[in-house]
Amino acid sequence: xxxxxxxxxxxxxALLTRKSTATMDEVAKAAGISRxxxxxxxxxxxxxxxxxxxxxxxxxxxxxxAARLDEDTAGEAVRRLVREFExxxxxxxxxxxxxxxxxGEEQNAGWAxxxxxxxxxxxxxxxxxxxxxxxxxxxxxEALFGLCASGAWAVTEGRVAAKDFHYMIVExxxxxxxxxxES
Numbered sequence: 001x002x003x004x005x006x007x008x009x010x011x012x013x014a015l016l017t018r019k020s021t022a023t024m025d026e027v028a029k030a031a032g033i034s035r036x037x038x039x040x041x042x043x044x045x046x047x048x049x050x051x052x053x054x055x056x057x058x059x060x061x062x063x064x065x066a067a068r069l070d071e072d073t074a075g076e077a078v079r080r081l082v083r084e085f086e087x088x089x090x091x092x093x094x095x096x097x098x099x100x101x102x103x104g105e106e107q108n109a110g111w112a113x114x115x116x117x118x119x120x121x122x123x124x125x126x127x128x129x130x131x132x133x134x135x136x137x138x139x140x141x142e143a144l145f146g147l148c149a150s151g152a153w154a155v156t157e158g159r160v161a162a163k164d165f166h167y168m169i170v171e172x173x174x175x176x177x178x179x180x181x182e183s
Contacts, residue, residue: 003033003041009055012048017090018156020097024048049098056095057110059088064117074125075174081121082148082169089152089165096149115141140173147173 011031015022022030024045028038042048063084069077085092115138122140125131131140147169154160160168 003037005041007031008033008038008041009051013052013055013091013094016052016094017152020094049095052091053095053098053108054110056088056091057108057114059091060085060114061110063088064114069117069121070124074121074128074130077121078125078144078174079166079170081118082144082166082173085148086165089148090156092145093149093152093156096145118144135176143176144169144173 008031012027015027015030019026024038024042025035027048028035031038038048042051063081067077067081067084069081071077118141119137122131122137126133126137151160151165151169155162155165
């Protein structure tokens with residue numbers, strides 16, 4: 001019987017989003033396959049996490065494309081981006097905690113591409129006078145990822161209603177990033 005790799009990755013992502021310490025046995029059970037079948041697809045947790053990283057990068061890049069970052073004001077583009085990130089936020093929250101993905105020479109170039117596109121959006125907002133210039137685009141990018149991850153965890157744990165995810169992230173991020181009139 002052929003294994004549906006997409007189903008397996010989605011099942012693993014759903015489980016690991018809720019329980020980041022899940023064992024390979026638990027991942028196999030969540031996907032409805034045996035541990036041996038899981039091991040034939042992914043030789044260990046590190047290989048599975050790298051496959052989830054690839055999925056996360058694909059989802060981020062699709063969200064960036066769908067958000068149309070070059071259209072309208074930078075603030076409107078950020079609002080669209082948070083909306084597009086929402087479906088992938090749980091997976092991103094899990095990946096955010098996997099330090100080995102962001103250390104050393106083996107860092108996936110996909111993260112740098114994503115960071116560059118988001119930083120360019122914040123830079124555009126700064127150049128247009130919409131966003132504060134005392135916060136670097138790199139910092140605003142990290143803040144966006146941090147807020148999305150925190151929002152996903154809060155929704156997963158039932159501390160925040162899913163319908164409030166977008167509003168809370170956008171209001172906090174843009175409320176802190178918007179340039180204030182100097183009186």
